[in-house]
Amino acid sequence: MANPSLLILPGDGIGPEVMAEVRKIIDWFGAKRGLVFDVSEDLVGGAAYDVHGVPLADATMAKAQEVDAVLLGAVGGPKYDKLDFSVKPERGLLRLRKEMDLYSNLRPAQCFDALADFSSLKKDIIAGLDIMIVRELTSGVYFGEPRGIFTEGNERVGINTQRYTESEIARVARSAFELARRRGNKVCSMEKANVMESGILWRDVVQEVHDKEYPDVELSHMYADNGAMQLVRWPKQFDVIVTDNLFGDVLSDCAAMLTGSLGMLPSASLGAPMANGRPKALYEPVHGSAPDIAGQGKANPIACVLSFAMALRYSFDRGEDADRLEKAVEKVLADGVRTADLMQNAGETAVTTSQMGDAIVAA
Ligand code: ATP
Ligand code: MG
Numbered sequence: 523m524a525n526p527s528l529l530i531l532p533g534d535g536i537g538p539e540v541m542a543e544v545r546k547i548i549d550w551f552g553a554k555r556g557l558v559f560d561v562s563e564d565l566v567g568g569a570a571y572d573v574h575g576v577p578l579a580d581a582t583m584a585k586a587q588e589v590d591a592v593l594l595g596a597v598g599g600p601k602y603d604k605l606d607f608s609v610k611p612e613r614g615l616l617r618l619r620k621e622m623d624l625y626s627n628l629r630p631a632q633c634f635d636a637l638a639d640f641s642s643l644k645k646d647i648i649a650g651l652d653i654m655i656v657r658e659l660t661s662g663v664y665f666g667e668p669r670g671i672f673t674e675g676n677e678r679v680g681i682n683t684q685r686y687t688e689s690e691i692a693r694v695a696r697s698a699f700e701l702a703r704r705r706g707n708k709v710c711s712m713e714k715a716n717v718m719e720s721g722i723l724w725r726d727v728v729q730e731v732h733d734k735e736y737p738d739v740e741l742s743h744m745y746a747d748n749g750a751m752q753l754v755r756w757p758k759q760f761d762v763i764v765t766d767n768l769f770g771d772v773l774s775d776c777a778a779m780l781t782g783s784l785g786m787l788p789s790a791s792l793g794a795p796m797a798n799g800r801p802k803a804l805y806e807p808v809h810g811s812a813p814d815i816a817g818q819g820k821a822n823p824i825a826c827v828l829s830f831a832m833a834l835r836y837s838f839d840r841g842e843d844a845d846r847l848e849k850a851v852e853k854v855l856a857d858g859v860r861t862a863d864l865m866q867n868a869g870e871t872a873v874t875t876s877q878m879g880d881a882i883v884a885a
Pocket of ligand 1: 536597786808811812814822
């Protein structure tokens with residue numbers, strides 16, 4: 523059988539720095555676990571613009587469509603701020619998401635014990651927290667027509683349209699139920715069916731998909747405003763949360779920050795199943811290119827490392843190896859190894875990006 527294939531797009535800023543640490547881990551899996559990937563590496567974002575004049579070359583796009591998974595670092599930076607909108611680094615990432623049709627965005631909020639004091643919330647609220655927000659990523663108010671700023675009488679009016687089809691709701695619901703079966707077997711769907719037609723349809727369709735295809739999974743519904751409150755009040759009541767594009771944007775940032783630093787947060791964006799039964803997939807840290815610390819060896823590589831762990835779990839069916847990698851991260855944190863973003867006490871010394879990567883490999 524052919525080796526599983528992985529396209530690595532380090533991108534800009536700290537992207538290449540954190541990705542170098544993931545390469546060490548990939549090499550470790552090859553040497554120690556017989557898990558050998560066909561890895562190819564290419565350019566995205568400003569790095570691609572510098573060479574090709576576009577933030578994602580057609581050949582790179584084609585490669586992304588063929589591989590089992592894409593792992594991306596980060597795109598953008600001040601050097602590219604003045605570029606025309608059509609060639610901005612971020613457009614490279616948007617093109618990947620759009621053409622791969624990655625409609626299901628997974629953002630875990632997980633609290634590592636060693637960092638339980640790090641959050642601004644009380645320890646008992648977040649200790650042991652492990653939840654997953656599934657955000658619909660390719661439809662809703664971000665794309666609905668009509669949209670624009672129009673003139674009505676003697677004033678302007680800004681219009682956006684929240685629009686969801688049944689099939690768009692059903693596919694992201696399936697993605698959440700599938701996920702729940704591999705976790706705590708519980709889904710909470712969030713919308714505002716009390717004030718929005720799209721919310722009524724959302725609730726209906728999620729319930730229908732549940733009753734027909736996933737009756738074994740526990741399903742509840744919640745208004746998104748209550749959901750926001752519950753997330754902060756007692757987040758451990760949730761396992762998987764599924765919600766639309768706009769509510770998901772807000773709720774996933776909120777959930778992510780329950781646990782601490784941007785440098786810790788991975789994500790996955792999944793699309794339709796491919797021939798091998800696994801979804802099209804792109805994995806990336808939640809953080810951006812962090813131009814303020816780029817090139818200084820200060821970046822925390824854990825978000826990117828955990829993104830690779832998600833790839834092991836969701837694209838390569840190597841859940842045990844994903845656990846192994848997450849446990850290594852846990853151990854390193856328990857041992858007190860800290861990059862600068864994770865420092866909480868004066869007197870602690872920070873390790874470099876590379877030292878953090880080495881410590882994870884050793885663990
Ligand atoms: P984008 O617009 O690309 O999402 P952003 O403006 O939201 O980017 P980031 O690039 O994510 O911002 O950086 C926000 C802050 O968090 C910066 O101060 C940055 O240094 C810090 N930061 C981000 N990622 C990391 C990391 N992996 N390790 C340490 N600090 C980080
Ligand atoms: Mg940002």
